[in-house]
Amino acid sequence: xxxxxxxxxxxxxxxxxxxxxxxxxxxxxxxxxxxxxxxxxxxxxxxxxxxxxxxxxxxxxxxxxxxxxxxxxxxxxxxxxxxxxxxxxxxxxxxxxxxxxxxxxxxxxxxxxxxxx
Amino acid sequence: xxxxxxxxxxxxxxxxxxxxxxxxxxxxxxxxxxxxxxxxxxxxxxxxxxxxxxxxxxxxxxxxxxxxxxxxxxxxxxxxxxxxxxxxxxxxxxxxxxxxxxxxxxxxxxxxxxxxxxxxxx
Numbered sequence: 581x582x583x584x585x586x587x588x589x590x591x592x593x594x595x596x597x598x599x600x601x602x603x604x605x606x607x608x609x610x611x612x613x614x615x616x617x618x619x620x621x622x623x624x625x626x627x628x629x630x631x632x633x634x635x636x637x638x639x640x641x642x643x644x645x646x647x648x649x650x651x652x653x654x655x656x657x658x659x660x661x662x663x664x665x666x667x668x669x670x671x672x673x674x675x676x677x678x679x680x681x682x683x684x685x686x687x688x689x690x691x692x693x694x695x696x697x
Numbered sequence: 698x699x700x701x702x703x704x705x706x707x708x709x710x711x712x713x714x715x716x717x718x719x720x721x722x723x724x725x726x727x728x729x730x731x732x733x734x735x736x737x738x739x740x741x742x743x744x745x746x747x748x749x750x751x752x753x754x755x756x757x758x759x760x761x762x763x764x765x766x767x768x769x770x771x772x773x774x775x776x777x778x779x780x781x782x783x784x785x786x787x788x789x790x791x792x793x794x795x796x797x798x799x800x801x802x803x804x805x806x807x808x809x810x811x812x813x814x815x816x817x818x819x
Contacts, residue, residue, distance in 0.1 A: 613806050615807070615808075617810075622812075623786055623812070623813050623815070624810070624812050624813070625788060625790075625810035625813070626810075627807055627808075627809065630806070630807055632806075671740065675806065675808075684730065684742045684745060684753070685730075685740075685742070685790075685808055687739060687740040688739075689739050690739065
């Protein structure tokens with residue numbers, strides 16, 4: 581079974597600074613998808629960024645980028661120029677590429693990020 | 698495009714009552730997922746459907762929980778009878794996984810979540 585580990589329960593960063601959230605996962609699959617979701621106080625789950633394991637290039641979405649290290653099974657999220665609106669819980673998630681229909685997401689426990697003015 | 702729609706957004710009920718949560722997935726999506734989020738257990742999958750057919754309900758905690766998807770645009774999650782330990786936020790998510798996304802606006806494999814229903818059972 582796949583597992584996703586986020587080792588940092590809480591983090592804080594000064595506004596306009598850069599912060600990196602860690603995520604490691606365990607799988608025997610070679611093809612899969614990785615995601616970062618953001619959950620602000622409103623509780624809405626918002627997709628931040630996604631990465632296909634077969635792509636070597638790290639995904640980037642504006643101020644958000646990932647450092648995907650497939651051999652190390654590591655998938656960290658970097659937030660540049662942090663803004664107050666980035667304050668939220670961040671969840672790392674894993675999904676198999678295909679297979680016997682197991683399309684569920686496996687989530688980490690989350691990292692609570694606070695952006696300090 | 699409207700996102701995933703869930704209702705109600707908040708529900709307070711008394712132990713023993715029946716609770717029905719509703720979800721409308723994104724139009725054209727062929728997978729629908731129900732998740733539950735609690736402080737103790739985090740986010741956990743309860744059940745998911747493909748083309749309205751339940752595929753995996755191994756996450757449904759017990760027989761008090763049931764889910765249906767009578768058509769491609771509507772699903773319900775029912776708890777009968779409800780108990781205080783069912784208090785949680787329940788999320789519905791949908792995804793397009795079949796090959797080829799007609800519009801390209803919804804990347805494949807990504808699950809899009811609704812706003813959630815916050816359930817409190819007293």
